[in-house]
Amino acid sequence: MPEQRELHEPFHQRERQEEADRLGMLVFIGSEAMLFGGIFAAALALRLLHPHEFTSASAHMKLWHGTANTAVLLTSSLLAAIAVEAARGGRARWAGRALWGAAALGMLFLAIKAHEYWLEWREGVVPGPPNADFGSRFEQLFMNFYFVATGLHALHLTAGLVLLGITALNRRARHDRGAVLIGNVALYWHLVDLVWVFLYPTIYLAGAGR
Amino acid sequence: MSAAAIDAEREPEDVERTSYLRAGYSLRSWFFTTDHKRIAILYLFSISFFFAIGGIAAALIRLDLLTPGPDLLSNDGYNRAFSLHGIIMVWFFLIPSIPNTFGNFLIPLMIGARDLAFPRLNLLSWYIYIFAGLLTLLVVLGGGVDTGWTFYTPLTTMYANGMVVMAVVAVFISGFSTILTGLNFIVTIHKLRAPGMTWSRLPLFIWSHYAVSLIFVLATPVLAVTLLLLLAERVFGIGVFDPSLGGDPLLFQHLFWFYSHPAVYIMVLPALGVMSELITSAAHKQIFGYWFVAYASIAIAVIGFLVWGHHMFVSGQSIYASTVFSFLSLAVAVPSAIKVFNWTATLYKGDIDISAPLLFAMGFIVLFVAGGLTGLMLAMLAIDVHVHDTYFVVAHFHYIMVGGTVTAFFGALHYWWPKITGRMYNEMLARIAAITILVGFNLTFFPQYMLGYEGMPRRYHVYPPEFQVLHVLSSAGAGLLAVGYLMPLFYLVWSLFKGARASANPWGATGLEWTTSSPPPKHNFTEQPVVVRGPYHYPLKHPSSRDHA
Amino acid sequence: MTAALRRVLLVWLALLLLLAATLGAAFLPLGPAKPWIGYGIAALKAGLILWFFMDMRREGGLMRLATGAALLWIVFLLSLVASDYLTRSVPLAPAQPTGSEARHQAWLAPPRHSASDRRWTLTICFAAISALRT
Numbered sequence: 001m002p003e004q005r006e007l008h009e010p011f012h013q014r015e016r017q018e019e020a021d022r023l024g025m026l027v028f029i030g031s032e033a034m035l036f037g038g039i040f041a042a043a044l045a046l047r048l049l050h051p052h053e054f055t056s057a058s059a060h061m062k063l064w065h066g067t068a069n070t071a072v073l074l075t076s077s078l079l080a081a082i083a084v085e086a087a088r089g090g091r092a093r094w095a096g097r098a099l100w101g102a103a104a105l106g107m108l109f110l111a112i113k114a115h116e117y118w119l120e121w122r123e124g125v126v127p128g129p130p131n132a133d134f135g136s137r138f139e140q141l142f143m144n145f146y147f148v149a150t151g152l153h154a155l156h157l158t159a160g161l162v163l164l165g166i167t168a169l170n171r172r173a174r175h176d177r178g179a180v181l182i183g184n185v186a187l188y189w190h191l192v193d194l195v196w197v198f199l200y201p202t203i204y205l206a207g208a209g210r
Numbered sequence: 211m212s213a214a215a216i217d218a219e220r221e222p223e224d225v226e227r228t229s230y231l232r233a234g235y236s237l238r239s240w241f242f243t244t245d246h247k248r249i250a251i252l253y254l255f256s257i258s259f260f261f262a263i264g265g266i267a268a269a270l271i272r273l274d275l276l277t278p279g280p281d282l283l284s285n286d287g288y289n290r291a292f293s294l295h296g297i298i299m300v301w302f303f304l305i306p307s308i309p310n311t312f313g314n315f316l317i318p319l320m321i322g323a324r325d326l327a328f329p330r331l332n333l334l335s336w337y338i339y340i341f342a343g344l345l346t347l348l349v350v351l352g353g354g355v356d357t358g359w360t361f362y363t364p365l366t367t368m369y370a371n372g373m374v375v376m377a378v379v380a381v382f383i384s385g386f387s388t389i390l391t392g393l394n395f396i397v398t399i400h401k402l403r404a405p406g407m408t409w410s411r412l413p414l415f416i417w418s419h420y421a422v423s424l425i426f427v428l429a430t431p432v433l434a435v436t437l438l439l440l441l442a443e444r445v446f447g448i449g450v451f452d453p454s455l456g457g458d459p460l461l462f463q464h465l466f467w468f469y470s471h472p473a474v475y476i477m478v479l480p481a482l483g484v485m486s487e488l489i490t491s492a493a494h495k496q497i498f499g500y501w502f503v504a505y506a507s508i509a510i511a512v513i514g515f516l517v518w519g520h521h522m523f524v525s526g527q528s529i530y531a532s533t534v535f536s537f538l539s540l541a542v543a544v545p546s547a548i549k550v551f552n553w554t555a556t557l558y559k560g561d562i563d564i565s566a567p568l569l570f571a572m573g574f575i576v577l578f579v580a581g582g583l584t585g586l587m588l589a590m591l592a593i594d595v596h597v598h599d600t601y602f603v604v605a606h607f608h609y610i611m612v613g614g615t616v617t618a619f620f621g622a623l624h625y626w627w628p629k630i631t632g633r634m635y636n637e638m639l640a641r642i643a644a645i646t647i648l649v650g651f652n653l654t655f656f657p658q659y660m661l662g663y664e665g666m667p668r669r670y671h672v673y674p675p676e677f678q679v680l681h682v683l684s685s686a687g688a689g690l691l692a693v694g695y696l697m698p699l700f701y702l703v704w705s706l707f708k709g710a711r712a713s714a715n716p717w718g719a720t721g722l723e724w725t726t727s728s729p730p731p732k733h734n735f736t737e738q739p740v741v742v743r744g745p746y747h748y749p750l751k752h753p754s755s756r757d758h759a
Numbered sequence: 760m761t762a763a764l765r766r767v768l769l770v771w772l773a774l775l776l777l778l779a780a781t782l783g784a785a786f787l788p789l790g791p792a793k794p795w796i797g798y799g800i801a802a803l804k805a806g807l808i809l810w811f812f813m814d815m816r817r818e819g820g821l822m823r824l825a826t827g828a829a830l831l832w833i834v835f836l837l838s839l840v841a842s843d844y845l846t847r848s849v850p851l852a853p854a855q856p857t858g859s860e861a862r863h864q865a866w867l868a869p870p871r872h873s874a875s876d877r878r879w880t881l882t883i884c885f886a887a888i889s890a891l892r893t
Contacts, residue, residue, distance in 0.1 A: 009244070010324035010402065010733075020327045020401040026822055027393045030829035031431045037833040038435035038465050041840045042450055045461045047794075048844035053456060063782075070778055074804075078771040081812040085763040127446065137449075138456035144448035148439065183814070190813045197804045201781065201797035208785035400821060428832045464840050515835055519843065529851065531843040 018180045025184040029191040032156065036195045039149050043202050046145065050138055057142035058207030060125070060135075065116040066204035069109050070196060076105035077193040080164075080186040087179035092171075095182060099168035102189060106161045113154060117147075146203055153195055160185075160192045220727050220736070222711060228731040229632065244329035245732060250315035251630070252336050253306060260302035260343060263350070265692065267295035271671075272654075272685040278675045288671040289356035290372070296359025297377060301384050302343050304615055305473065308480035309426075310335075310391060312622050313419045315630060317395060319723035319730065320413050322404025322739040327397040335390045342384035349373045349380060358669065360470070363451040363462040367443040374444060382437045385430045388476075392426025395419055404722070406741035413721055413745045414497060417504040418483025421511035425472045425479070429515070433469035436462065460526050467518035475514040477611055478578075479507060481618030482549055485571055488621050489553045491719040492568040493560025496746045499552040506545035513542040523594045532591060539589035546582055550575060561749070565717075566640035570621030573648040577613025581606055584659065599669075602662025608655045620647065620698065627702065628712030632729040635705040639697065647694035653687025720747050770811040777804050 011017040047054045083098035120126050124133040125143050134140040163185045167173050173181040226232065230247045233239070240248060270291045274282040283291060314332065318325050326332050349355065355372040357365055366374050399420050403412070440462065442448045449455030451462045490497050497503060519527055519535030527535075553575060562568070584606040587593050597603060620643075628634050657680040662668075666677050673681070715724040726735050760768075781800040789796060809815045815823055 009329060010318070010326070012738075016401055020397045023400060023822065023825065024328060024393055024397045026825050027396055027427055028389075030825060031389050031393070031427045033829045034428050034832060034836075035431035035435050037836050038432045038439075038468075040833070041465060041468075041836050042439065042461060044837055044841055045458060045464070045844055046450070046456065048841065049458060050456050067778065067782055071775060074771065074774045074778065077808060077812050078767060081767045081770075082764065084814075085761070085767065089761060089763070127448070137454065141449040141452075141455040141457055144442075144446070144455075145450055148442050148448060148450075152435075152438070187813055190808055194805050194808055197801050197808070198798070201785075201794070201801050205781065205785040205797045206794070208782070209787070424828075428829070432836065460843075461840075464843065468836055468840075515832065516839065519839065528843045528846040528849070530846040530849060531839070534839070534842060 018178060021180060022184055022187075025187050029188055032191055033194075036152070036198075039152065040198065040202065043145065043149070046141070047206070053136065053138035054142065055207040057136075057139045058203060058205070060139070061146070061204050061207065062116050062119060063204050063208055065112055065119075066200055069112050070200045072105050072109045072112065073193045073196050076102045076109070077190050079105065080189045084179045084183050084186050087174060087176060087182045090177060092174040095174045095179075096168050099164050099182065099185075103161050103164040103168065106157055106164070106189075106192075109157065110154060113150065149199060149203065153192070153199060156195070157192050160189045163188060220714075225632070225727040225729075225731075228736075229727070229729045230732045231632070231729055233732040242333070244325070244333055246314050246318055246326050246329065246332060247630070247730065247734075249332050249336055250311050250313075253310040253314060253339075256336075256340060256343065257303050257307050257311065260298050263347075264295050264298040264303055265695070267291050267298065268688065269692065271295060272688040274671045275673075275681045276678075276685050278673050278678050278681075280672050283671065285671070286356055289358075289669070290354040292669055293356055293358050294350060294354050297355075297381065298346065299611075300359055300473070300477075301381055302339075302346060304477045304611055305388060306339060306391075307477075307615065307619050308484060308622060309395070309419060309422055309476075310339075312415075312484065312626060313391075313395065313422075313480060316626065316723055317398060317416060317419060318402070319629075319726065319734055320416055320721060321399065321402060321407055322722050322735065322741065323398065323402035324733045324735075326394045327402055328394050331390050331394055335387045335394070338390070339384055339387040342380045342387065345376055345380035345383065349377045352376070360466065361437075361440060362466075363440065363443065363459045366440060367447075367451055375441060378437050378441055378444075382434055382441075385434050385437075388426045389430045392423035392430075395423040396427065399423075404739050404741055408741075410500075411741055411744050412504075414486035414500070414503050414507070415483040417507045418479045418486070421507040422476055422479045422483075424508075424511050425476050425514065429469045429472040429476075432465060433473075436465040436469065439465070460522065463522050463525055464518070467521045468515070471518040471521065472511075472514050474607070474610070475510055477615050478546075479510060481574070481578075481615045482507065482510075482546070484618045484622040484625075485549075485553060485574055487719075487721070488567045488571040488618075488625055489556050490746045490748070491625070491717050492565060492571065493557050493562050494718065494748045494750075495556055495560040496744075496748055497552065498555035498558075499548075500744070500746070502548050503552050506548045509545040510542065513538060513545070517542050517589075520589055520594070523591055524598050529591075536589050536591050540586060543582055543586055543589075546578075550579055550582075563717075565624075566635075566637060566644050567621045567625035567717075569641055569644040569648075570617050570624065573644065573651075574614060574617045574621065577609050577617060577648075577651065581609030581613060584609065597662055599667055600662035601658040601666045601668055604668050605655050605658035605662060608658070613651055613655070617647065617651075620644070620695075623698065623702070625717070626723075627705070628716050629723055629728050629730070631706060631709075632712050632727075633705045633709035634712050634716060635698075635709055636701050639701040643694055643697035643701070646697065647691060650687050650690030650692075650694045654684050654691050655687070657681070657684045657687075718750055720745060720750060767811060770807050774804055774807055777807075 007014050007017060011020070079098045079102035083095045083102065086092075086094040086098055117126070120143070121129065125139070126132065126147070127140060127144050132140075134143065167181055167185045170181065176182070230245055233245070234243075240252070243249060243252075270283065271288070274280075274288055274291070280288070314326070317323075352373045355370065355374050355377045357370050357372075357374060357377075361374075361378065366378075399412075399416060439448070439450055443451050450457045451459050453459070486497060486503060517535055517539040519531055520539045523532050523536075584602070588597065588603060588606055624635065624640055661677055661680045661684075664677070666673055666680075712728040714727050716728070717724070722735075722739055722741070723730075725739065777800050781797055784796050784800070785793065809826060813826075815826060
């Protein structure tokens with residue numbers, strides 16, 4: 001008998017409850033998308049106000065770190081999707097491994113990001129420290145915006161790591177042929193990936209090739 | 211439906227024994243409840259408390275404005291008074307008022323469910339709201355902020371003293387309460403409707419709350435990120451709103467109003483939903499144009515997201531964008547007008563029972579139309595140049611939010627009071643209160659239209675002496691309004707102890723909430739209701755069988 | 760390897776290829792088209808993630824509607840914000856004589872409606888009224 005989640009108030013039927021949980025998670029990530037929508041609106045405004053300065057500031061970004069991170073997150077999303085398929089196929093152990101793999105890649109993302117921040121600090125483009133020396137005032141604004149945007153993203157990514165870990169440790173979730181909890185956590189993780197998919201061209205590609 | 215009839219005709223002792231009010235007396239049973247009805251009451255107490263605080267701020271404002279000079283408050287003190295008034299009234303009273311009290315209480319009842327989809331999330335919403343409210347009280351005790359509830363940059367980011375960071379954090383946190391509430395409502399309405407409750411059989415109150423929930427979920431996160439950027443600008447000087455670094459102060463206004471304009475629809479849509487219920491019930495008649503009203507709610511929610519630039523006509527926004535926003539702002543009035551026409555047509559040839567809820571509803575229609583028409587005036591670019599940042603705007607939004615939402619709130623409070631408490635209030639006192647409120651309201655706010663048109667700016671407490679007469683009238687009205695708002699406090703509380711016990715359906719109304727006892731049992735219905743008809747299937751029975759004939 | 764696994768692996772390959780494409784395109788001299796291409800490829804990636812990884816492929820109308828709504832709302836925000844920033848430097852009416860005397864003369868001048876204008880107006884009104892009456 002496959003493991004099932006328990007029914008709780010006010011639902012009468014487990015299917016309904018599962019549908020409700022998934023819809024709830026989707027609505028929640030919709031709201032998270034709007035949160036980042038505000039960040040993209042700010043980026044759009046800045047780019048439209050100062051197109052040349054924006055692209056030249058973007059040219060100083062660490063393109064390879066950004067690109068590597070994009071590949072890392074895309075692969076991490078793959079593993080989350082594999083975890084869902086594994087749970088649906090009854091392969092609980094693979095589901096667990098895929099979840100851990102997704103989490104590990106998420107941590108790799110954070111490591112690459114930390115390295116990138118460290119290099120930026122050494123170059124003096126992190127606002128605050130005394131060695132801060134930006135080329136121009138807009139460059140300072142761009143870097144500030146970059147830290148806020150990627151910082152907010154990293155915060156969400158970290159929350160996603162916690163969710164992935166909790167789910168990977170949850171025996172009942174791994175054995176659930178409906179993959180309800182894994183599916184919902186994977187939805188959140190894919191949102192983290194989606195946000196980065198759009199942050200990448202915004203921050204890194206605007207000035208590439210200059 | 212026979213099961214529901216059994217529910218409504220239960221013995222009073224049985225009703226009382228199983229009532230949700232008696233399912234536990236301990237503090238724990240209230241503060242750790244997951245019952246949507248108890249959470250609604252927790253919210254009712256909390257919003258009443260914040261209404262009082264915001265009302266005290268209003269009293270200070272209106273007292274200061276009795277004289278043209280800065281007699282009561284200093285300039286800075288006055289700025290803090292109106293800022294506090296705005297912040298508390300908007301986020302801690304108006305936005306949660308109808309959805310979190312009546313929405314919470316009634317949505318499961320109206321759709322035939324045992325509770326909301328996520329009961330614990332519902333309780334968490336209340337705790338988040340309370341936490342944010344406590345932070346705001348700390349802000350008040352710490353002297354408040356002088357930034358206005360709109361937190362415009364660069365005042366907030368560069369120049370304002372006072373507890374700006376904590377105020378912004380408090381509002382930021384309160385946003386999560388609303389997002390979770392919206393999420394809960396959306397999932398509940400999709401997934402927990404009783405068998406037979408198709409979308410075409412939903413009460414219009416539910417349609418309105420569904421539309422409001424869309425706004426909760428889609429708009430509030432943008433406020434959150436805007437406030438985060440504001441904090442980052444103030445604390446770290448990131449420069450996104452600072453022209454010297456290449457930023458734009460108007461960007462703050464774009465992001466802020468992208469949320470705050472839909473926020474005013476958050477405040478009015480639930481009131482519109484209440485109105486559909488009060489009008490059909492008082493007229494004992496099917497709503498005229500059910501689908502028009504239902505889709506109008508959705509249209510208001512959608513179009514309401516596209517009009518925010520009308521707050522920025524004179525702030526430096528491109529005139530082409532302003533033209534687009536002006537056109538869309540005119541468009542958004544259409545669904546509201548459709549609703550008003552449909553309510554009027556519903557009343558026409560209805561079998562109308564005069565009652566306190568109906569008085570509130572009629573007052574709502576008049577005041578909402580007045581506020582809406584002045585909104586159309588404000589949407590015209592040329593007029594707005596003249597009256598922007600004057601008392602004309604202040605009057606407009608108070609007509610909608612106070613004349614509209616608060617009036618509907620009181621209408622709802624009276625209408626569903628028997629259901630929530632199991633008691634009837636004193637009808638005569640209620641009618642006196644309703645009329646006092648409506649007279650007091652008009653005396654307070656109509657002179658403000660005139661003041662604004664004559665050029666009295668908003669957020670000023672020093673003004674030319676020729677404006678004093680209108681200000682005195684307005685302040686007198688405010689005093690009368692306060693009396694009107696205090697009256698229900700007395701007779702409603704009195705009714706809890708001495709009021710007549712209410713039957714299941716004292717108004718002779720349709721709706722699943724009236725098929726269960728007053729007050730309902732803990733799980734709302736003793737048997738799962740099954741819906742076979744549309745929501746306003748009047749006439750129910752002979753009028754003489756109504757309690758309230 | 761199950762069909763499902765093969766599918767997600769193919770999608771992943773496609774995503775990596777798109778990543779390479781967007782990186783490459785960033786170095787090409789595409790001028791003003793560059794951001795469109797960059798975001799266009801990002802949108803394709805997003806579409807793949809939504810459709811295959813987030814299972815929109817198999818979900819019912821409600822879930823797809825919810826996803827679509829969030830995307831639409833972001834479009835609302837971005838397009839109307841852009842409408843301001845894009846048009847701020849667009850000039851208003853073409854240059855007119857700005858002297859106050861010129862304005863005064865223009866105000867005093869006789870109405871500019873010609874006889875043919877009046878005929879047209881009357882004809883249209885008559886036609887409209889006739890149409891309404893039938």
